[in-house]
Amino acid sequence: MIRIGFLLGISVLVFQAGSIPAAEPDSPKNFKPGEKDNFIGAEGTSFRMTSRVSQTEVNVDDPLTLTIRISAAGKWQTPPRRPDLKALERFKNGDFHIERATSSKADREYPKENAWEFDFKLRPRDEAVQKIPPLLFTYYNPEVLFEDKRWIPMSAPGIPINVKPRSRVRPREIEGGKPLRPPERFFQVTEGSEVLRRQSSFTLSWGLAMVLILAPPALCMGGYFIWSKLYPDAANQARRRRSRAARRALRSLRSYSGKKAEDAVAMGQVLVNYLRERFELTAADPTHAEVAAFLHHLGCPDPLIGRTARYFQECDAIRFAGNENPSMNGLASEAESLIHDLEAQPWSASS
Amino acid sequence: MVGVLLAIASLATSFYLRPVEDLLAKAEQAFHQGVVSDLDESRRFYIQAAGQFEELRQRGIANPDLYRNQGNAYLLAGDLPRAIVAYHRGLRLSPNDEELRANLTYCRDQVVYPASGNLGRPPVDHWPPWLPRPTMGSLFFVTLIAYSLFWIGITAWWATRRNELMTLAVIALVVSLLGGAGLMWLDRESRHDHDHPLVVIAKDGVLLRRGNGLSYPTVAEQPLNQGVEARLRFYKGDWIQIELAGGEVGWMPGKAGIIDAL
Numbered sequence A: 001m002i003r004i005g006f007l008l009g010i011s012v013l014v015f016q017a018g019s020i021p022a023a024e025p026d027s028p029k030n031f032k033p034g035e036k037d038n039f040i041g042a043e044g045t046s047f048r049m050t051s052r053v054s055q056t057e058v059n060v061d062d063p064l065t066l067t068i069r070i071s072a073a074g075k076w077q078t079p080p081r082r083p084d085l086k087a088l089e090r091f092k093n094g095d096f097h098i099e100r101a102t103s104s105k106a107d108r109e110y111p112k113e114n115a116w117e118f119d120f121k122l123r124p125r126d127e128a129v130q131k132i133p134p135l136l137f138t139y140y141n142p143e144v145l146f147e148d149k150r151w152i153p154m155s156a157p158g159i160p161i162n163v164k165p166r167s168r169v170r171p172r173e174i175e176g177g178k179p180l181r182p183p184e185r186f187f188q189v190t191e192g193s194e195v196l197r198r199q200s201s202f203t204l205s206w207g208l209a210m211v212l213i214l215a216p217p218a219l220c221m222g223g224y225f226i227w228s229k230l231y232p233d234a235a236n237q238a239r240r241r242r243s244r245a246a247r248r249a250l251r252s253l254r255s256y257s258g259k260k261a262e263d264a265v266a267m268g269q270v271l272v273n274y275l276r277e278r279f280e281l282t283a284a285d286p287t288h289a290e291v292a293a294f295l296h297h298l299g300c301p302d303p304l305i306g307r308t309a310r311y312f313q314e315c316d317a318i319r320f321a322g323n324e325n326p327s328m329n330g331l332a333s334e335a336e337s338l339i340h341d342l343e344a345q346p347w348s349a350s351s
Numbered sequence B: 001m002v003g004v005l006l007a008i009a010s011l012a013t014s015f016y017l018r019p020v021e022d023l024l025a026k027a028e029q030a031f032h033q034g035v036v037s038d039l040d041e042s043r044r045f046y047i048q049a050a051g052q053f054e055e056l057r058q059r060g061i062a063n064p065d066l067y068r069n070q071g072n073a074y075l076l077a078g079d080l081p082r083a084i085v086a087y088h089r090g091l092r093l094s095p096n097d098e099e100l101r102a103n104l105t106y107c108r109d110q111v112v113y114p115a116s117g118n119l120g121r122p123p124v125d126h127w128p129p130w131l132p133r134p135t136m137g138s139l140f141f142v143t144l145i146a147y148s149l150f151w152i153g154i155t156a157w158w159a160t161r162r163n164e165l166m167t168l169a170v171i172a173l174v175v176s177l178l179g180g181a182g183l184m185w186l187d188r189e190s191r192h193d194h195d196h197p198l199v200v201i202a203k204d205g206v207l208l209r210r211g212n213g214l215s216y217p218t219v220a221e222q223p224l225n226q227g228v229e230a231r232l233r234f235y236k237g238d239w240i241q242i243e244l245a246g247g248e249v250g251w252m253p254g255k256a257g258i259i260d261a262l
Helices: A002-018 A206-230 A232-242 A244-254 A261-279 A288-298 A302-321 A331-344 B002-016 B020-036 B039-058 B064-076 B080-093 B098-110 B136-160 B163-195
Strands: A039-044 A047-053 A057-059 A064-072 A076-078 A096-098 A108-110 A115-124 A135-140 A151-156 A162-164 B198-201 B229-236 B239-244 B249-253 B257-259
Touching: A039 A064, A047 A135, A047 A151, A206 A232, A206 B136, A244 A261, A244 A331, A261 A288, A261 A302, A261 A331, A288 A302, A302 A331, B020 B039, B020 B064, B039 B064, B064 B080, B064 B098, B080 B098, B080 B198, B080 B257, B136 B163, B239 B257
Parallel strands: A039 A135, A057 A162
Antiparallel strands: A039 A076, A047 A064, A064 A115, A096 A115, A108 A115, A135 A151, B198 B229, B198 B257, B229 B239, B239 B249
16 A cells, blocks of 8 residues: 555656646746657757847848757757747747748758757847747657657747837938927918818819800800890891801902903802802803893892892993993992892792 | 707707817917927927817818918927828818928928838929919819800801901810810819828838738838828728829838828
């Protein structure tokens, strides 16, 4: 009984020596002998791990080099391979960007010292990062009596670092530390009720825009309609002037002096062209009788037909008389008057 | 019953909120106290004045004078980003206010941009300084006048057939078409500002990233400091995507910037 109790007591002591109260992740205190997590492939009786950094002050996202040195204190069979930092809990929170290594072998070997060094390039992602977390890896000791106790932890403490933002230099700092005083206008404030007004940016709705687009043409058309009713003569004159044939004929007539025989012929031709263009007179060189018959066919009143026929008679007389200085009093004005009177006829508006 | 409750609520609100005239008087008083105080004390008064101007703004008061006062208060209080936002708001209402524009230029000169390249620098203003900037209201007025003159000219020409009236109508038509094009351009700019509001970076050392999280790589090695202006493109959670004047796009924490929501 005493022997059993003694063995039990020894077992309890061994168990208590082997059990580690839970502390922080990746902490040696949290490691139970026999666990194979974070095994780095090293086999030997005793390995130690230390770590160092290339610099303890670094800007956000600037690289720093973490060097892990693993050395064998006793006999060793298999060298360590590159530890996997991302397997450690504290490196999984994204505080560091860990650049991928090109090889799993050691960056440097020290055969005489039985040591191997591994470099890791880390970039802190935020100013809040305050240290490189502690490291915890395991090696295999084949000489431990119990097989499940052969995975032995080795650890290195965390390394405090200072992560700074990129740039804080301001122009006033370069000026010797004295803040530059802004211009005087910044020390003035606008006062009065003007500061309390509610001003908004100009906006235009589509409905209002359509009204404003349609309003001017509608008003102009309405104004023209009212004007034509109030001033019918003026409206009629405007209609006559609208006749392109009449405008062209009148313009042509103004270019002739009306003093030579050739002008009489030309003016007569102008009138013929006007009748052809305006009322579709088909005769190429009509006589006064043909013109009269044509106008009669259109419904022209007799006095106007008579005047037109007499005009062409006078033109023909001057043309065939052979007189170089004929009497052409009022021939040009008569032609203009005929055109105006023809345009004024009611039946001409529909032509 | 509902009406009574609404009346009581309105009365209670009016007792709780100070009149805007009182608020303005207090803001002006705080500002003047800041001017006469020494450096350490003055900043507190300027912050107080800026806060009261902001309360006026939130009550619907909006005009270039208010924004100028607020911008000045923020700048003297050392809050460069909020000063820039205030000046921008004033220029939106009055693009031809030379003092606002000069104040904004002064603020931009205080921003620490990256030493090399144009990252974060504000857009270059190509507008001729001697030419008044068109506003929607003025351009609309000119276009409407020209458009009306066109129709008057056309109608008069139709009635009288005088060629000079047709010439006048054609000139008026050209002016109205140009004015219409200008109005469309201004409207497009206004819609763009509304869809992509101004963002001013509020702290130093902000790194733009390719995604909405610290695990994403940075867009550029150089960080952006407070006062850099950008436009908001998207937001996702606590992160916002911005576009700088040079076209660079990246994500940053939303709390690191001030968004001028319209």
